[in-house]
Amino acid sequence: MSVPDLGLTPGARTWFGMESHRWRTLKKQLPNGLFIVPFMVAFFLFTVYPVFFGAYMSLHEWDILSKNPPFIGLGNFAELMRDDLWWLTLRQTLQYAAQTVLVTVSLALGAAIIASQDFPLRGLSRVIFYFPVTLSVAVVSLAWQSILDTDYGLLNYGLGFLGIPGLRWLREPGLMLPSLTLAALWGSFGFPMLIFLAGLTDIPPHLYDAAKVDGANAWQTFWKITLPLLRPVMLFVLVMQFISRLQEFGLPYIMVGVSHMFTGASGFHHWTVIVYLYQTAWHWYRMGYGAAMAFALASVIIVVTLIQFRLLGRRLQY
Numbered sequence: 001m002s003v004p005d006l007g008l009t010p011g012a013r014t015w016f017g018m019e020s021h022r023w024r025t026l027k028k029q030l031p032n033g034l035f036i037v038p039f040m041v042a043f044f045l046f047t048v049y050p051v052f053f054g055a056y057m058s059l060h061e062w063d064i065l066s067k068n069p070p071f072i073g074l075g076n077f078a079e080l081m082r083d084d085l086w087w088l089t090l091r092q093t094l095q096y097a098a099q100t101v102l103v104t105v106s107l108a109l110g111a112a113i114i115a116s117q118d119f120p121l122r123g124l125s126r127v128i129f130y131f132p133v134t135l136s137v138a139v140v141s142l143a144w145q146s147i148l149d150t151d152y153g154l155l156n157y158g159l160g161f162l163g164i165p166g167l168r169w170l171r172e173p174g175l176m177l178p179s180l181t182l183a184a185l186w187g188s189f190g191f192p193m194l195i196f197l198a199g200l201t202d203i204p205p206h207l208y209d210a211a212k213v214d215g216a217n218a219w220q221t222f223w224k225i226t227l228p229l230l231r232p233v234m235l236f237v238l239v240m241q242f243i244s245r246l247q248e249f250g251l252p253y254i255m256v257g258v259s260h261m262f263t264g265a266s267g268f269h270h271w272t273v274i275v276y277l278y279q280t281a282w283h284w285y286r287m288g289y290g291a292a293m294a295f296a297l298a299s300v301i302i303v304v305t306l307i308q309f310r311l312l313g314r315r316l317q318y
Contacts (some may be wrong), residue, residue, distance in 0.1 A: 055290045062288035069288065076292035086293065088268060089276040090300070092177065096272065097245035100181045105237055108189045109230075112196035113222075118289035127196070130190035141254035143171070148179050148255075170256055173269035180251050180270065188244070192237040199233035200226070218224055235312040246301050250273040273297050 010193040058076055078088050091270065115126045132140065147154045148169035156166030169179045211221045227234075252270045271279075273293065281290030 004065050018189075019305060024303035030162055033306055054294060057288050058291035058295055060288045062291070063285045064287065065285070072288075076289050077296070079289065080292055080296055085268065085271075085276060086273075086296075089271045090297075093248070093272045095272075096177050096180060096248065099177070100184050100245050101238065101241040103181065104185050104189045104241060105192060105234070107185065108237070109196050111189070111193045113226075115193070115197055116200045127268055130195050131189050133190035135187060137187070137250035138254060141251050144179075144183035144186070145255045148183075170270075176252075176256070176270040180248075180255065182192070183251055183255060184245070184248070188241075192241060195233055195237055196230065199230050204227050231312055231314070235308060236293055236307050238312070242304055242308070246297065246304070248272045249278065253278075266281055 062069040277293045
């Protein structure tokens with residue numbers, strides 16, 4: 001449709017023509033844009049709004065029963081810096097995350113290399129490796145709780161069969177984090193294995209052929225070709241795993257048991273930051289302090305993520 005003259009200059013007619021075209025394009029694309037409205041509404045209601053409201057809560061002495069919680073500014077954050085239990089749970093969370101992620105990534109990469117080889121029942125092996133990921137945290141926790149039970153657990157039964165005294169896996173301070181790591185490892189390594197498997201199939205086969213012609217053995221091929229070219233995949237897996245483990249709650253909450261969780265029967269040696277946050281907000285009703293704790297943990301996650309990007313963010317071109 002042409003723009004009527006109306007005594008306009010050529011430049012003005014061009015501008016009006018462009019605006020008319022943009023408006024027609026907008027009207028044409030508007031129905032497509034409406035499809036994202038439900039997502040945007042849910043995103044703002046359940047993500048954006050809680051973040052800003054949590055920030056508001058962290059600046060107040062907020063509890064469930066308060067109608068007008070007093071404003072205390074950064075008082076909750078200042079108290080957090082003096083809280084010995086916060087530093088204990090943060091150290092335990094970082095230790096748990098580091099040992100769990102390193103072992104998980106190592107085993108997942110090894111399992112992916114095995115599953116990428118051509119051998120009988122290769123498809124079945126992939127299913128077996130990935131199957132635990134399909135289980136919920138509650139199922140994984142209860143299964144490993146029964147395995148690690150002091151009196152009736154399968155692991156202690158096997159040790160007793162070998163003449164080795166059973167251990168208090170979920171009660172001894174020095175064994176709690178390793179026990180949680182073992183359960184987390186079994187329940188989660190299938191997902192990074194699948195990601196590594198996709199990364200391995202993306203490596204050009206001619207690089208391995210060239211390495212074989214040059215006389216490189218399997219170990220040299222892994223270090224010089226496979227591992228460098230998996231750097232982007234490794235970065236993705238490490239970032240996702242660290243974010244997940246730094247927010248761990250279900251495993252310690254269910255495996256150790258509620259009766260031991262908050263009565264002090266097992267001390268604080270299994271507490272992660274999220275467990276402490278839950279205890280603070282929903283048992284001691286200090287919502288503002290819990291919100292401050294959440295933002296402090298988010299800061300730690302951001303720092304850990306930035307460090308990983310700094311170390312592994314550089315891409316290689318072969």
